[in-house]
Amino acid sequence: MNDKSFEPKIIAFCCHYCAYASADLAGSMRLQYPSGVRIIRTPCTGRLEVEYYMRAFENGVDGVLVAGCLEGGCHFIEGNLFAKKRVGAIRDILEESGIEKERLRMVNISAAMAINLAAIINEMVNTIKELGPNPIRKTNNGMEIEFKEFEMLNSRQ
Amino acid sequence: MIVAQRKKIPEIFKVIQEHKSILVLGCGTCVTVCLAGGEREVSIISSALRIASRKAGKKNKVNEFTIERQCDNVFIEGAAEEIKKNDAVLSLGCGAGVQAIADCYPDKPVYAGLDTAFLGRLESRGVWTEKCTQCGTCVLSDFGGICPVTRCAKHLFNGPCGGSREDRCEINADQPCAWQLIYRRLKNIDQLGKIAKEYPIKDWSKSIDGGVRTIIREDHRI
Numbered sequence: 001m002n003d004k005s006f007e008p009k010i011i012a013f014c015c016h017y018c019a020y021a022s023a024d025l026a027g028s029m030r031l032q033y034p035s036g037v038r039i040i041r042t043p044c045t046g047r048l049e050v051e052y053y054m055r056a057f058e059n060g061v062d063g064v065l066v067a068g069c070l071e072g073g074c075h076f077i078e079g080n081l082f083a084k085k086r087v088g089a090i091r092d093i094l095e096e097s098g099i100e101k102e103r104l105r106m107v108n109i110s111a112a113m114a115i116n117l118a119a120i121i122n123e124m125v126n127t128i129k130e131l132g133p134n135p136i137r138k139t140n141n142g143m144e145i146e147f148k149e150f151e152m153l154n155s156r157q
Numbered sequence: 158m159i160v161a162q163r164k165k166i167p168e169i170f171k172v173i174q175e176h177k178s179i180l181v182l183g184c185g186t187c188v189t190v191c192l193a194g195g196e197r198e199v200s201i202i203s204s205a206l207r208i209a210s211r212k213a214g215k216k217n218k219v220n221e222f223t224i225e226r227q228c229d230n231v232f233i234e235g236a237a238e239e240i241k242k243n244d245a246v247l248s249l250g251c252g253a254g255v256q257a258i259a260d261c262y263p264d265k266p267v268y269a270g271l272d273t274a275f276l277g278r279l280e281s282r283g284v285w286t287e288k289c290t291q292c293g294t295c296v297l298s299d300f301g302g303i304c305p306v307t308r309c310a311k312h313l314f315n316g317p318c319g320g321s322r323e324d325r326c327e328i329n330a331d332q333p334c335a336w337q338l339i340y341r342r343l344k345n346i347d348q349l350g351k352i353a354k355e356y357p358i359k360d361w362s363k364s365i366d367g368g369v370r371t372i373i374r375e376d377h378r379i
Contacts, residue, residue, distance in 0.1 A: 051197070054204035090201075096166035097205040098212035136211035 007036045008128035010063040011056055012121065015045045017075040019067030021111035031118035034125050037065075044068070045106070046079025053090045057099055060137045063128040066106040067117065073110060080108060100131050158278065159187040159251045160285045161194065161271040163202065170209045172268050173247055174217065180243035181206070181270065182236060182258065183223030184250040191285055193271050194249030196223040202249065202270060218243075227254025233261050240265060293363030293370065299351050301342035306359070308335035314356035 014020040020041045026033075042048055045068035056064050066087055068080035084106055091101035107120050173179050181203045189195030203219045210217040222239040226232045227250035240246055240258075245266040248255040252273040259267040275287035290307045296314075297304055306312050310328035317336035320327030324337045343349045361367065 049197075051200050051204070054201055054208075058204045058207050093166065093201065093205050094208075097208040099208060136208055 006129060006133060007034065008062040008125055008133070009060070010037045010065060010121075010124060010128060011061055012037055012039045012065040012067060013042050013045060013048055013052075014039050014067045015069060015075075015080070016041055016043050018069035018073070018111045019045075019109055019117065022067075022109050022114050022117045025111065025114035026118045029114055031114060033118050033121040037121055037125065044074065044076045044079035045083035046074070046076060046081075048083060048086070050086050050090050053087070053104055054093070057094060057103070057134060057136075060134050062131075062134045062137075063103045063124060064105070065121065065124055066104075067120075068106065068108055070108045070110050098135060100135075102127055102131060103134070158190055158276070159253075159273060160191045160275050160277045160287075161188050161251050161273040162191075163193055163198065163249075163271055164269070166202070166205045166209055169202070169247065169268070169270055170206060170213070173206065173245060174210070174213065174215060176217065176243075176245040176266065178218040178220065178243045179206070179245050179247055180220050180222060180236075180239050181247045182227065182240070182249060183221075184227040184248075184254050185223055185225045187251060188249060188254075188271060190279070194251075199223055199249055202247075206247075227251075228257050230257070230261060233257060291364065292359070292361070293367075294360060296356075299354065299356075300339045301346060301348065301351075303335060303339045303342055305335055305339065308332070308338070310335075312359075314359065316352065 012019075012023075014023055020039070023039050045066050048066065053064055053066075066083055068083055069075065071080060071084075074080040087104060087106040091104050094104060095101045105124060107117075109117050109120070181199050183189070183194050183196050183199035185195060188198075192198065199221050203221045206217070206219045210219070220239065220243055222236055224232045224236045227248060240262060245268065246258055246262070247268045247270045248258050249270045250258070251271065252269070255267060255269045259265075276289040276291060277285050277287040280286045287307055289304060292306050296306070305314055310326050310332070311318055313336065317334060317340075318327065321334035321337060322330075324333055326332045326334050340349075340352065343351055363370075
């Protein structure tokens with residue numbers, strides 16, 4: 001499915017020490033990537049609970065990118081290694097639930113690798129465009145649910 | 158402790174999908190420790206089921222609750238309100254927990270979200286190994302604390318089979334030879350003489366092979 005009007009909503013969890021700094025540098029360098037990608041700064045990717053990934057997809061997000069430090073270069077020593085394992089486990093659960101595992105991805109970049117980050121984000125946007133919107137955003141009659149309406153619909157009791 | 162692991166989402170969804178509201182009930186004891194059915198796992202599995210439900214075009218409401226233990230009526234009472242509000246319960250407890258909930262709520266469908274695997278311990282982070290098959294007549298004192306029933310593939314009581322290679326079991330090379338472990342251990346604690354003791358045929362009737370078991374303590378019943 002390659003709908004030209006589909007702008008993917010992607011959350012990029014970026015660790016403060018490397019990925020966020022890299023995103024900041026990408027901004028300074030005026031590197032372009034689609035505005036549907038929202039960056040969330042986290043102290044370390046190891047801080048990210050698996051529930052965050054599940055809830056993101058449950059609430060209709062089309063893709064989640066987890067960007068951490070290079071392996072061996074994590075400010076908190078092993079945080080990015082934990083994140084890697086968690087992302088791996090959640091990809092399996094998502095696949096079982098019916099969401100393509102390619103929608104959740106982890107990358108390792110350093111603070112200087114702004115060009116790489118922009119390229120990765122653009123690549124991810126293209127991947128998600130190929131996959132189409134989050135499968136659960138479609139109602140029975142094929143209409144897409146607007147992202148912000150989705151949170152109200154999906155209220156937890 | 159009891160060690161279990163989660164069932165796959167399609168398998169779970171298949172049984173719960175016809176119910177309008179489902180309570181995913183976690184347990185705070187064994188299955189929390191083995192990372193299969195605690196509060197966090199309830200959250201993950203509930204999210205996964207909501208996603209599966211939406212993808213199938215259904216509108217199941219999946220609610221979450223965790224109690225301290227699912228095998229005790231006193232704790233199950235704590236979930237009474239939540240259970241009443243829902244059409245069905247998906248229990249993330251061990252087999253005993255699932256059945257306890259079903260016993261307390263005979264008119265409510267109760268489903269199992271985990272495969273209860275074995276009685277064991279945490280060997281190292283993320284690794285659990287089976288230690289006890291609940292044979293009913295414990296012989297650990299005679300084997301240096303290493304169970305020949307559980308950990309020897311052939312359940313041998315009178316010495317090794319002789320087929321082990323490089324300390325690994327002949328049947329399953331992933332496992333150490335239990336008798337190698339028993340020998341080393343008895344040597345370390347200076348009780349090697351116990352190996353010479355002749356063990357008669359085990360009375361398997363005291364294990365599950367003899368039928369479902371009940372233990373009654375009259376001194377605690379009035």
